[in-house]
Amino acid sequence: MQLRHLRYFVTLAREQHFAKAAAACGISQPTLSAGLGALEAEFGRRLVERDRRFIGLTPHGEAMLPWAEQILGAVSGMASAVAATTAPLMGEFGLAAIPAALPLVGLLGEALLTQNPGITLAVRSATSRAIERGLHAFEVDAGLTYLDHEPPANVLSVPLYAERYVFLAARGSGFDHHAAVSWEEATRQDLCLLHQGMQYRRILDERLAARGLAVTPRATADSHFALFDMVRSGTFATIVPDGYARLMAGVEWARFLPFDAPEEARRVGLVVVNRDPLGPMARAALAAARALEPAGVQPPF
Template identity: 65%
Template sequence: MQLRHLRYFVALARQRHFARAAAECGVSQPTLSAGLVALEQDLGKRLVERDRRFIDLTAQGQAMLPWAEQILGAMGSMAQAVAATAAPLAGRFRLAAIPAALPLVGRFGDALLGRYPGLHLAVHQATSRVIEQDLQALSCDAGLTYLDHEPPANVIAVPLAQERYLFVTHGDAARESGAAMHWAEAAAMPLCLLHQGMQYRRILDAQFAARGLALAPRAVADSYVALLSLVQSGRFATIIPDSYAALLTGLDWAAIQPMEGAETARRLGLVVLDRQPMGPLALAALDVARALAA
């Protein structure tokens, strides 16, 4: 079994398209297809359902995928550990962040790259559940996510921030400046919110349910950029984490209000997979996060 064939298989599972998987691997499509056939022959199992195009992984392919991801991730960590003994830490650092934690990327990324100039940072947005899966599969080096609500399993966590809610409307529709927004009044507004596949939305739903209220947004999205664009149109209002407030400073259309009454702050922080041996990139992330937390 050859590692490059495993890379072809994992890329195909991720891209679900032969041409895109071949492009990701930097090979021709016939080379990728031949590698997959060789992998299936090595295992004696059919891994991919296909005719002239990709259909899906077989049950055997689905069973193999997390192991293939971990093998490739472990190989990458091993290469990094060997390289780090002879030279400063270098290469790509893969950081996954939930939308609510994206404002933390700047502070963490600046500290990471300042301490390790040989690294370059690759950030992608993901749900908390996907971050947990990616950490287990060794396909990301660290995540920024919630630490208390639906906490990820088998991780080492470093708290970096606490989050509270802010209500945002278009300036023309705002209440008295600085006045708190009542929860019942917010629920009755034409809201745009993240969809319920996002952990932030599930926490928000629980906050309203605890007050005997239910949310029925007029629009849903998977990013705060989309929500704020809808608010800017003048028709909608939204509820965002207070970490986004600094990014709205100076925008004359955005009227920002705190939510009424005390609420329990939610912790956000950095997580890495709790495993031994721990790769040098995960160790670097922990060192930087602990310095920021201190």
């Protein structure tokens, strides 16, 4: 079995387009098709449904995909481990973070790059479910996500931050003289929130329901920064993680307020897949996170 054929297969499953997969692999489309054909012939099963275009993986292809991802990931990890024995850690470190954890990226990234000057950091925003899949498919080296609510399976974790909610309104919108806000008052506003496909929103809805409250936002988005721009217009208010209050401290238009009723904080932290042996990138991530853990992240209020 040729590793390059497995790479063609995994890339096609990700791109879901023959031309894009060939370009990602740096080969021609006929070469990609020939490699897939050789893989199918070796296993005696059709792996890809196609009729001039990519339709999807067959059940045999779906069954093979996670194993192919693990094989390629193990080979990559082996190469990194061998290289790390004779030289400093090199290469690109892939970090995926839920939107609520993005204010932690700078802190963790600085620690990681300081300890490993030979690596570069590639950060992407993703849902908690996408992070779990990306970790197990070797698409990213580590994630920043919730540790207690819908936690990813089979991971090692380091808590970095205890998240609480804060209310955000634009200055001049009626909250300039408030020291805090009640949950009831907040839910009466024209709110913009993350959509319900985001874990942050699912947790928020659960916490509101526990207080006998519900919210129907006037607008939704998949990015906190989109919410901030809607609030800045003066029309909307929102509820965000307190990490953004630290990140945006001193922004003139923003009025961040704590809630007047205590709530249970949510742990956010670093996760890597619990594999044996643990790869050098995962070890580097754990070391950087553990260096930050004693200090933690301080609350903004």
